[in-house]
Amino acid sequence: xxxxxxxxxxxxxxxxxxxxxxxxxxxxxxxxxxxxxxxxxxxxxxxxxxxxxxxxxxxxxxxxxxxxxxxxxxxxxxxxxxxxxxxxxxxxxxxxxxxxxxxxxxxxxxxxxxxxxxxxxxxxxxxxxxxxxxxxxxxxxxxxxxxxxxxxxxxxxxxxxxxxxxxxxxxxxxxxxxxxxxxxxxxxxxxxxxxxxxxxxxxxxxxxxxxxxxxxxxxxxxxxxxxxxxxxxxxxxxxxxxxxxxxxxxxxxxxxxxxxxxxxxxxxxxxxxxxxxxxxxxxxxxxxxxxxxxxxxxxxxxxxxxxxxxxxxxxxxxxxxxxxxxxxxxxxxxxxxxxxxxxxxxxxxxxxxxxxxxxxxxxxxxxxxxx
Amino acid sequence: xxxxxxxxxxxxxxxxxxxxxxxxxxxxxxxxxxxxxxxxxxxxxxxxxxxxxxxxxxxxxxxxxxxxxxxxxxxxxxxxxxxxxxxxxxxxxxxxxxxxxxxxxxxxxxxxxxxxxxxxxxxxxxxxxxxxxxxxxxxxxxxxxxxxxxxxxxxxxxxxxxxxxxxxxxxxxxxxxxxxxxxxxxxxxxxxxxxxxxxxxxxxxxxxxxxxxxxxxxxxxxxxxxxxxxxxxxxxxxxxxxxxxxxxxxxxxxxxxxxxxxxxxxxxxxxxxxxxxxxxxxxxxxxxxxxxxxxxxxxxxxxxxxxxxxxxxxxxxxxxxxxxxxxxxxxxxxxxxxxxxxxxxxxxxxxxxxxxxxxxxxxxxxxxxxx
Numbered sequence: 248x249x250x251x252x253x254x255x256x257x258x259x260x261x262x263x264x265x266x267x268x269x270x271x272x273x274x275x276x277x278x279x280x281x282x283x284x285x286x287x288x289x290x291x292x293x294x295x296x297x298x299x300x301x302x303x304x305x306x307x308x309x310x311x312x313x314x315x316x317x318x319x320x321x322x323x324x325x326x327x328x329x330x331x332x333x334x335x336x337x338x339x340x341x342x343x344x345x346x347x348x349x350x351x352x353x354x355x356x357x358x359x360x361x362x363x364x365x366x367x368x369x370x371x372x373x374x375x376x377x378x379x380x381x382x383x384x385x386x387x388x389x390x391x392x393x394x395x396x397x398x399x400x401x402x403x404x405x406x407x408x409x410x411x412x413x414x415x416x417x418x419x420x421x422x423x424x425x426x427x428x429x430x431x432x433x434x435x436x437x438x439x440x441x442x443x444x445x446x447x448x449x450x451x452x453x454x455x456x457x458x459x460x461x462x463x464x465x466x467x468x469x470x471x472x473x474x475x476x477x478x479x480x481x482x483x484x485x486x487x488x489x490x491x492x493x494x495x496x497x498x499x500x501x502x503x504x505x506x507x508x509x510x511x512x513x514x515x516x517x518x519x520x521x522x523x524x525x526x527x528x529x530x531x532x533x534x535x536x537x538x539x540x541x542x543x544x545x546x547x548x549x550x551x552x553x554x555x556x557x558x559x560x561x562x563x564x565x566x567x568x569x570x571x572x573x574x575x576x577x578x579x580x581x582x583x584x585x586x587x588x589x590x591x592x593x594x595x596x597x598x599x600x601x602x603x604x605x606x607x608x609x610x611x612x613x614x615x616x617x618x
Numbered sequence: 619x620x621x622x623x624x625x626x627x628x629x630x631x632x633x634x635x636x637x638x639x640x641x642x643x644x645x646x647x648x649x650x651x652x653x654x655x656x657x658x659x660x661x662x663x664x665x666x667x668x669x670x671x672x673x674x675x676x677x678x679x680x681x682x683x684x685x686x687x688x689x690x691x692x693x694x695x696x697x698x699x700x701x702x703x704x705x706x707x708x709x710x711x712x713x714x715x716x717x718x719x720x721x722x723x724x725x726x727x728x729x730x731x732x733x734x735x736x737x738x739x740x741x742x743x744x745x746x747x748x749x750x751x752x753x754x755x756x757x758x759x760x761x762x763x764x765x766x767x768x769x770x771x772x773x774x775x776x777x778x779x780x781x782x783x784x785x786x787x788x789x790x791x792x793x794x795x796x797x798x799x800x801x802x803x804x805x806x807x808x809x810x811x812x813x814x815x816x817x818x819x820x821x822x823x824x825x826x827x828x829x830x831x832x833x834x835x836x837x838x839x840x841x842x843x844x845x846x847x848x849x850x851x852x853x854x855x856x857x858x859x860x861x862x863x864x865x866x867x868x869x870x871x872x873x874x875x876x877x878x879x880x881x882x883x884x885x886x887x888x889x890x891x892x893x894x895x896x897x898x899x900x901x902x903x904x905x906x907x908x909x910x911x912x913x914x915x916x917x918x919x920x921x922x923x924x925x926x927x928x929x930x931x932x933x934x935x936x937x938x939x940x941x942x943x944x945x946x947x948x949x950x951x952x953x954x955x956x957x958x959x960x961x962x963x964x965x966x967x968x969x970x971x972x973x974x975x976x977x978x979x980x981x982x983x984x985x986x987x988x989x
Contacts, residue, residue, distance in 0.1 A: 286938065323796070
């Protein structure tokens with residue numbers, strides 16, 4: 248893996264990240280392909296939207312069809328016909344989301360498959376092994392996501408467990424995939440710093456921020472981001488996991504984040520929520536029934552070029568699959584256009600202006616922050 | 619409308635049908651686009667499969683979003699971004715399918731919208747008007763589908779009602795769209811002949827056979843087809859409504875049919891049933907879970923080129939939209955390839971060999987018949 252910062256504007260930066268299956272430009276958004284498919288999009292669609300890397304879910308794929316099966320079938324890339332980079336999560340977050348159904352010990356986590364009840368014991372070592380079976384280009388370390396809210400003591404012991412697991416992940420990682428560590432520590436900046444220092448000691452190719460977007464306020468999240476922006480090493484890619492809305496992404500880029508993933512553009516598309524240059528539009532609303540306008544007059548995607556809001560409203564009302572397909576395409580295209588605009592603004596040294604325009608066009612107040 | 623028979627082989631023929639939005643080659647298969655979309659396919663997909671004309675459902679579109687609304691939005695072609703020919707059915711068959719909920723009189727049919735309970739009175743005149751509002755290229759006459767089974771008396775009075783309606787449709791038809799009449803008469807050949815003679819008197823651009831695929835045996839259907847093949851005028855296109863399986867289409871072409879529509883390739887795709895050169899394959903079956911083979915080794919579609927049976931099995935098991943999208947693409951591609959093979963065989967005067975190979979590869983007995 249090679250990472251090169253090409254342009255920067257205060258903390259914000261525009262970089263290239265070279266992985267074994269090709270290069271990606273950052274800041275980058277990774278659409279989520281839970282079951283070996285980004286819901287509603289063909290791989291050609293994905294490429295058309297400008298997506299250069301996608302995320303695969305270890306937890307879902309290990310259960311169905313199984314990572315060993317995917318390995319036998321030639322790996323996840325071949326299986327789903329996507330020959331560009333894939334980042335896989337570690338499965339830790341999904342297991343953590345099972346809540347009471349999970350038993351966590353020093354060794355790992357024990358839970359039952361929701362599909363066949365089979366007992367599964369997942370350890371840092373087999374999370375890495377599963378991700379390598381899938382053929383991941385960026386392997387994420389297996390961690391425990393800290394609860395929100397959490398006392399200092401609980402956040403500390405949870406983070407320390409994640410760091411012991413991180414050392415085991417490093418040892419288990421054998422291939423030429425990139426390996427990213429995950430900073431935990433809840434809302435406590437000194438724990439976040441301790442976690443980062445331990446990961447730098449262990450030496451990982453990239454650094455992710457975990458345990459954000461789990462219920463904390465926007466102010467708490469920005470406080471952690473602001474703190475981390477001063478501490479993160481410049482030479483490693485930074486990934487803010489599970490974030491978020493366009494305004495969350497823009498804010499995080501301002502604090503130096505390079506990579507993002509989120510189910511919002513895909514999931515919301517299936518619920519009729521469309522992202523536009525003027526904010527979110529709910530296509531189910533009655534006024535769109537007879538609107539001959541495109542979703543977003545400022546968007547150049549094939550959906551906005553060829554279809555009216557009235558048609559999308561109709562497809563939604565009649566529960567037609569094409570509605571989800573076109574809405575998802577538009578939303579991912581919108582996210583990727585936003586990332587491209589961000590990269591161009593940093594490259595051309597007009598990121599401050601970009602920020603101002605972004606907030607103005609959405610009638611949002613721009614938060615205090617760098618730049 | 620211009621129709622030209624270019625090649626023939628006994629009753630089977632290969633023709634071109636020139637409509638106001640472009641020409642189509644026959645024998646042709648028309649994918650069904652119930653709600654202004656062929657379920658699971660983009661219009662680009664549809665074109666890639668070789669589809670030159672699609673079917674729109676008057677009944678569904680008049681209820682949602684409403685034909686007047688579609689007219690205001692620029693017509694069905696613009697609404698759904700399909701600029702090639704569209705045939706619309708008359709709505710009669712769907713209304714007839716409502717069964718007891720419908721009240722039929724000389725004037726027309728009365729029923730309630732299943733969406734909002736609104737009382738609707740549909741007449742031959744407004745069926746034509748609705749189809750013209752949609753902007754149909756081939757308008758179908760409004761008829762009553764004869765029940766199966768039916769006594770001679772009932773079949774006769776039903777057919778005679780349809781013929782009186784046909785005369786009213788002809789009068790109501792004002793645009794340069796093509797107008798097709800529908801032969802009824804149930805399983806009674808003399809009623810079928812009487813119906814045809816009346817339609818020829820009325821003068822319609824094409825002739826459809828209705829009331830088949832409503833529960834009758836294969837033998838009964840072939841008897842009607844064989845009888846009609848001797849009676850139908852050579853110079854008009856012939857459309858067998860709602861048929862069918864690949865073997866039904868091949869048989870009907872043998873008896874001189876030019877046009878087909880059916881929900882089988884689209885509906886069955888969503889249920890995991892895939893059409894192949896060796897017969898039907900159910901992708902849900904366990905043996906496909908680990909199969910690295912394509913759906914059909916003899917198919918050149920992008921699904922067969924890029925994906926394994928294992929992947930499609932996985933998408934079906936995880937209920938992923940992409941499973942329906944890829945399966946529908948393959949099935950429509952398969953149907954259109956079959957139509958192309960049929961046309962080429964007739965063109966090259968090897969239709970007899972085509973028939974033999976078709977039945978052999980599927981381990982089916984070839985029925986007696988022409989050629």
